[in-house]
Amino acid sequence: MAYRRTEKIEARLADNRAAILKAARRIVADGGFQEAQVAAVAAAAGLATGTVYRYFPSKADLLAELLRMICAREIEVVTAIAESEASPAARFADAVRVFAERALRGSRLAYANIFEPAAPEVDDARFEIRRELAGVFARMIEEGIRAGRFARIDPNLAAASVVGALLEGLVGPLAPGRRGRDDARVILDIVAFCLRAVGAKEEGNVVALR
Amino acid sequence: MAYRRTEKIEARLADNRAAILKAARRIVADGGFQEAQVAAVAAAAGLATGTVYRYFPSKADLLAELLRMICAREIEVVTAIAESEASPAARFADAVRVFAERALRGSRLAYANIFEPAAPEVDDARFEIRRELAGVFARMIEEGIRAGRFARIDPNLAAASVVGALLEGLVGPLAPGRRGRDDARVILDIVAFCLRAVGAKEEGNVVALR
Amino acid sequence: MAYRRTEKIEARLADNRAAILKAARRIVADGGFQEAQVAAVAAAAGLATGTVYRYFPSKADLLAELLRMICAREIEVVTAIAESEASPAARFADAVRVFAERALRGSRLAYANIFEPAAPEVDDARFEIRRELAGVFARMIEEGIRAGRFARIDPNLAAASVVGALLEGLVGPLAPGRRGRDDARVILDIVAFCLRAVGAKEEGNVVALR
Amino acid sequence: MAYRRTEKIEARLADNRAAILKAARRIVADGGFQEAQVAAVAAAAGLATGTVYRYFPSKADLLAELLRMICAREIEVVTAIAESEASPAARFADAVRVFAERALRGSRLAYANIFEPAAPEVDDARFEIRRELAGVFARMIEEGIRAGRFARIDPNLAAASVVGALLEGLVGPLAPGRRGRDDARVILDIVAFCLRAVGAKEEGNVVALR
DNA sequence: CATGAATGAGAATTCATTCAT
DNA sequence: TATGAATGAATTCTCATTCAT
Numbered sequence A, B, C, D: 001m002a003y004r005r006t007e008k009i010e011a012r013l014a015d016n017r018a019a020i021l022k023a024a025r026r027i028v029a030d031g032g033f034q035e036a037q038v039a040a041v042a043a044a045a046g047l048a049t050g051t052v053y054r055y056f057p058s059k060a061d062l063l064a065e066l067l068r069m070i071c072a073r074e075i076e077v078v079t080a081i082a083e084s085e086a087s088p089a090a091r092f093a094d095a096v097r098v099f100a101e102r103a104l105r106g107s108r109l110a111y112a113n114i115f116e117p118a119a120p121e122v123d124d125a126r127f128e129i130r131r132e133l134a135g136v137f138a139r140m141i142e143e144g145i146r147a148g149r150f151a152r153i154d155p156n157l158a159a160a161s162v163v164g165a166l167l168e169g170l171v172g173p174l175a176p177g178r179r180g181r182d183d184a185r186v187i188l189d190i191v192a193f194c195l196r197a198v199g200a201k202e203e204g205n206v207v208a209l210r
Numbered sequence E: 001c002a003t004g005a006a007t008g009a010g011a012a013t014t015c016a017t018t019c020a021t
Numbered sequence F: 001t002a003t004g005a006a007t008g009a010a011t012t013c014t015c016a017t018t019c020a021t
Helices: A007-031 A038-044 A049-055 A059-082 A088-105 A108-115 A120-146 A155-170 A183-197 A203-209 B007-031 B038-044 B049-055 B059-082 B088-105 B108-115 B120-146 B155-170 B183-197 B203-209 C007-031 C038-044 C049-055 C059-082 C088-105 C108-115 C120-146 C155-171 C183-197 C203-209 D007-031 D038-044 D049-055 D059-082 D088-105 D108-115 D120-146 D155-171 D183-197 D203-209
Strands: none
Touching: A007 A038, A007 A049, A007 A059, A038 A049, A038 A059, A059 A088, A059 A120, A088 A120, A088 A155, A088 A183, A120 A155, A155 A183, A155 B155, A155 B183, A183 B155, A183 B183, B007 B038, B007 B049, B007 B059, B038 B049, B038 B059, B059 B088, B059 B120, B088 B120, B088 B155, B088 B183, B120 B155, B155 B183, C007 C038, C007 C049, C007 C059, C038 C049, C038 C059, C059 C088, C059 C120, C088 C120, C088 C155, C088 C183, C120 C155, C155 C183, C155 D155, C155 D183, C183 D155, C183 D183, D007 D038, D007 D049, D007 D059, D038 D049, D038 D059, D059 D088, D059 D120, D088 D120, D088 D155, D088 D183, D120 D155, D155 D183
């Protein structure tokens, strides 16, 4: 009789949403934001153009959410490490290392898109993401300083710089990894780089902790 | 009567070219790449739209060249320092400091616009520029390592990370300086950050050298 | 088991139909035809979009019926006056006055929205309504002429003009009433205007009759 | 050598603008605003879609200007009469008569479009036009009252009503003229209607003046 | 060479209507 | 019968590039 929103239907709705994001992700990974027109995304998701607008108010919102989706897990992981019981330096090193590992292993392409042009609204999302990521690092650095284990630097500046170093070093166009370097070695180097940068004491030990 | 490209004509040609680049620069600095339409640039340069195409094969080429123009001086300055006679650490510190000073002093906005993602056609140029800049730092780091004054790290990775740290820390959206911090202090911090990052010995002295 | 359209079901059907019209009326009154999308009307009626199509073959039909519904009462009232026993001039004056009163009192906004141009599909209905309203006035004028109390003019032209004067004067964009004038005074004026226009004799008396 | 905006070019520009308006006029006259899509208008004018935007900032502006263009002449004519030296009643009668003549003779279709739905911005133009037209009549009525030749009524209300009567009676959907009546007779009737409506004295003479 | 009007391929978004559940 | 998700045609506006003058 009456229409009922069954589980099956719910599942289809969720599927569509996911399908749209997935399609967008694939297209962006392949051809950048440039190629992510709404019609193309819809087609890739096997849906009509208008349907996309049932799930996202605008193209910009879709792309912004895509970005957040891609990065959310990374921030989560780093946050978990930041909240662990280890020593400041160990936590910081771990966070850098894990972030680097994931970036190199996983969505190298998606990360590259962090640097790619897009609509202003998408940039806002990017901004937010970086700010969040930097925030996690800033807190770790702050605690390191308070514990007397890091150099007395502006935690925000240091965090921004660390994030910049990570993104640029790992996934930017300069990334040595892209030119065939050994990932493990890159990770070791970048962890050491960041530890030194914040003036972490007992660097050797810390790195050994990994 | 054969056409002769006189000096006068040459001069006018050069003038127009420069005017176009200058106009583009102003527009990009003010409103980002978004507002740098060919017609707008032409108008700002006091020329007709079509004339732009006498000097640049396409909008992308124009913007790419604009980017190179803006950065050429920075790279030049850093290169000069890199080729000076000072000690590796001093040279490196100087390069970082001067770069930071110029970035903070010069139109921070223009920098932000240049380094923020903005236009797909320009990405290649951007990457090229960063690569070049990183190259200069890589050479300095390499020499520092060879001289036994820096930690033994991959110079390319370190250079990329330094560039990332500088850009993100100074002109990126997270830059503390953008939130009203004292520039001199930011510069001191970032120099120290980079020196530590590359494992420069006698850091204190080096910084004192400035 | 054969389907039986019970009274209960009939009632529900009528309810839904009424609910849709009511919702449409509210939306049109608030935001004009512009905002009367089928989905919006359905939502406001607490029904699903598709359900609207159970009761109206198309959006145009819905709006046309809405218009008729809104105006039916007005036409009814005017018709009742037209069929009363009073003298031609008195009837005419009364019809004008009552119409004006109702127009000014009743949601002026709704009226304005109804008479303002808004949706091509609805024009036919609008025309029909105006024609009907004019028809009632035409008959009154005709009788006034036949009784020798009105000037000998084309009743249809006069009726159309009277309707035009009423709508424009009372609810149109030029309506002085909309600019804060006293309603009672406006009504007096417009009745006098129309009486004079049709050449009603003993105008003073007629107006006094009210 | 250099491009020069010759007379020929100026003429072409003016031609294009005119061609666009003309094409729009034809399309609107034939199929109403509904069919006046930018692409259709451009095609009918023998131009590319984008070209329309060189001459009009938006579709709404184009249509609004079209409306103004269509009505400007009428208002001009009526204004000229309003400023003539004749007696108030004669001027008023003349204004009504000429307006009616032109409306019936000329662009009956275009006038009809005064009643047609359109974008909100176009409605504004319509509003403006009616206001202007009513303004001219209001001034005439005011002077008639001041000269003691018209009934003492609110000039604005009367003017609005006169405009309403004219538009509805002559070009509106109810207009008897549209149904094959003799134009000359219609004009006589409506002039008489309006003169009576404003309570003009010596009506006979005035009408005889025509 | 310079000009700037013309071009027209796109791309985002809306919403009446349909139809499987 | 009711539902509401899906559809996709339709439409406006932008802007890099061309080319007649």
